[in-house]
Amino acid sequence: MIDNYLELKDVNKSFPGFKLNNISLSLPKGYIMGLVGPNGAGKTTTIQLILNMLEKDTGEIFVFGKDNVKNENAIKQDVGVVFDSIFYVDSWTVKDTEKAVSIFYEDWKHDVFSEMLKRFDLPQGKKVRELSRGMQMKLMLACAFSHNAKLLILDEPTSGLDPAIRDEFLEILQEYIKDGERSVLFSTHITTDLERVADYITLINRGELVYTGSMEGLIDSYRLIKGRARDLTAELEKSIVGLRKTDMGFEGLIGEKDAVKYKNCVLDAATIDDIVICMSKGGVR
């Protein structure tokens, strides 16, 4: 039995001016993992490496326990993909899209696709270019669900969606993993979405892996620290990530272990948003 649907071990990829460095993560069956980081952190590159759309330099990637390159075709039968923008021909109708995409799947279920269209209120005769951004995202989801994908890989699916549609989308994801047999890797920079649905988090910044593990683990390992200017010692300054100094004082992110040393400062629980913002400002510490 496979415990991890997705596993990356020390994956590296270099481009001129950017390097994805030793990325490792594990996504167990039946859970949702958020892949977070500021723009340009390496989230899309990581997803492209998982899908073998880009060739990795070194490292190993296993999907359903199989090497993602050697077993690419078999793996992709069970993987559904949603990107931030639609990747179907804009002159296709919704019906044409089903005809075109279903060619590639042995287990395509027309009934499921029709049911999804009804649920999402997607008219069969409407062209892809006539669909709103939210509707286009739903069409990609309908295709992903119709071949019974066990692993959903979503790259910034909620960016540009209004809050109501985002909420509906998150509900769909929770429903999707309910049977414990499916998993979702969800890349986003809208971290509030993850607080609702993610069980695991992988945080990447400037190509470096900052954290991978449970969501609670990430939130527990950092604190927001605030204090007066005179409290900011050289030692404390070194410990703070994303330090922001003002005339009144300073604020930033500090590791939970370091935080206990500075009881004269104000320490608050950090949100994922706080962590991502501070990390993107201050780099990896």
Place this chain on the structure above:
Amino acid sequence: MTGFLRITKLDFFTMKSQFAVYLSLILIVMMFGFMGSSATVLCITGAWFVALMSSNIFAIQEKNNLDRLYGSVSVSLKDIVLGRYVFIFLNYLISFFVVIALYSCFSLFQNKALELSDIILGFSLSFLVFSVITGIQMPLFFKMGYTKAKGWSLVPFIAVMALVVIPSFVSALSGIVEFMQSNQNALIGVGILASCIIQFLSYQIAVAFYRKRKRG
């Protein structure tokens, strides 16, 4: 269905909205037919037209992010390239049969005898023209994508025109042309063989270029 055939089928779906453009080939062939052009000229016209249109699939691919679709489904990199080559070749083959059907109609109305050797010669030379043009174009599109390769893709058209015109000016080459004209069977054989070699080499180069592009 094997991977490359799935891509070929997808390419036909992708070009569905463009089929009306292909109808203009019928008009062009009819115009040339009324002017009394030979089967060979009509076949080459058809091949030229298909080669010209072959960049459209790459334009649509780029405009609609279809690389992402190819990357998310069960097909290998070689399947994507081979499927595209098969699609373009089928376009040529369909256009050849359309041209021959129209030419047969003209011959019937004009009480001209339909020579099989003319048709075979037409196939050989048009396939060669098609192969030279698309054989250069396709690897460029796989290497750079439509927008970057658009300008370069005109080079093979110029090269083919030059190959047609140069023998008229260079007397040494006119001997080869005369030899070819007097040995039609050799011309047919050489045309088909050269086309197959060009297509094969072009496919191999396109796979290598596309793989390199995937490495980023």
